[in-house]
Amino acid sequence: MLFFPRLTTIQTIGCLALTGAILVPAAVHADVVLLKNGQRVEGVATQTPGKPDSVTIRGPKGTVELSKDLIQTIQYESEAVNLRRTGDDHYNAKRYKEAIESYQKSLALDPKDELTAKQLKTAQDAIARESTVERRKQIEVINTTLAEAKKKVATKEFDAAEKMLLKEVPALTPTDEQVQQSNEIKRDLYLAWAHESDDKLKPELAVKYYEKVLELDASNKEAYERLIKVMETNPDYNQRVIEAYRVQLKLTPDDSATRRKLADKLLAEGVRMERTATLDPTEQKKVDDELKEAVDTFQLCIPAGIEERKSLVADPM
Structure with a gap:
């Protein structure tokens, strides 16, 4: 992706030693001041009050005063270009959503600007890649959580397993396949929980969990038989x-x-x-x-x- 080059602080000090000023590398709303030595300075350029032979350039972090003798030309930029530059700053900082918003506003003012359109597409691709990576990580976390819940069912840590399956997994937006896996583990969880309740002579809890099994698997013959036996x-x-x-x-x-x-x-x-x-x-x-x-x-x-x-x-x- 091509962006306008920016002066470093060291370069700025070198080319503006005569003025004793320090330039800010980036400006949100930027005119472009081209210097005779080939350097460029960005900011809002105005005539310095009371000094007809100098120009003041104001950036977001400071102000620079330049003698007109050092200046080759000043390119006053449009709002559309300023918005594109704002988008560039956001993009470089990996704030892709903000970059997209700035590029879209720029294109609303200048729909034919091919560079802004290209940079908008680049930002959109970047956020898509970022979303894909994050989604893959999320799916992996869900798989890990399901595996851990299954282990807890086997070790009769029923409360912990239920919390994982009812709260943690749904919060991560599982895939259809993961939802099916989660339901199968929940079925096994409630069946094991019902068996334990039955063994401990807690019929009300046994009935509760057998019915939960049947909510998940209406054709579970074992759950029906045991439920009837308890009731x-x-x-x-x-x-x-x-x-x-x-x-x-x-x-x-x-x-x-x-x-x-x-x-x-x-x-x-x-x-x-x-x-x-x-x-x-x-x-x-x-x-x-x-x-x-x-x-x-x-x-x-x-x-x-x-x-x-x-x-x-x-x-x-």
Whole structure:
């Protein structure tokens, strides 16, 4: 990329020794003062007040006064060129977004300036390269985080693994493939967490985590079976057990054993709910016991006769 050359401080002192002034290498809004010795000075050039034979050049960091005898010519630059120079300064400082803004403003004033258009493209390419590099680094960080989360699941550091998967990974904008990997690790996390809760006789937590597994993997047979096993001994979970059986039958419609369990559960729950509104607790327990006995007898008499059972219990599916 070609930019206007700038004087160094040493060069400036050398060529302006007669004036005793120190020039600033860069100026934001720059006229170009060409000296007879071939050097150039940039800044806002004006007639020095009270000195008709000298010119004052003001830059962002200082002021220089030059004798007209040292000057070959002064090129007064347009606002468009000044904006391009501002863009150059930003580009050299790797402030690519600011450079692009300055170049675009310059082109709005002078759309035919090919140099500014070229430098705009260069700045845009630079920021694209920078973005690509940053994105690659980000993807690598996500891969590292996923691998670490998987290790923590294996060592039963469930809270730490969940934090990585629910907060750290999403914050880095994972790819579709990484989202899938994250969901698989979350499934394994919640399944392991549910097993541990079940082993520690914490049924409520076990139910919570088995259901999280099913949110991620609706066809996970192990999660359904274990979830039902945890819930079926607690009447408060009857409706959820029924829903679990229904889902299982959608996945495996020819599973006669599950269909029988669903029919029994529906029958038991229906009678229980019907009786609850009219019986006191003692009578309710008696009815429940009788109902359980009836269901057990029903299963013994017709262990797998689905068609025969349809005449007794409407098929819930």
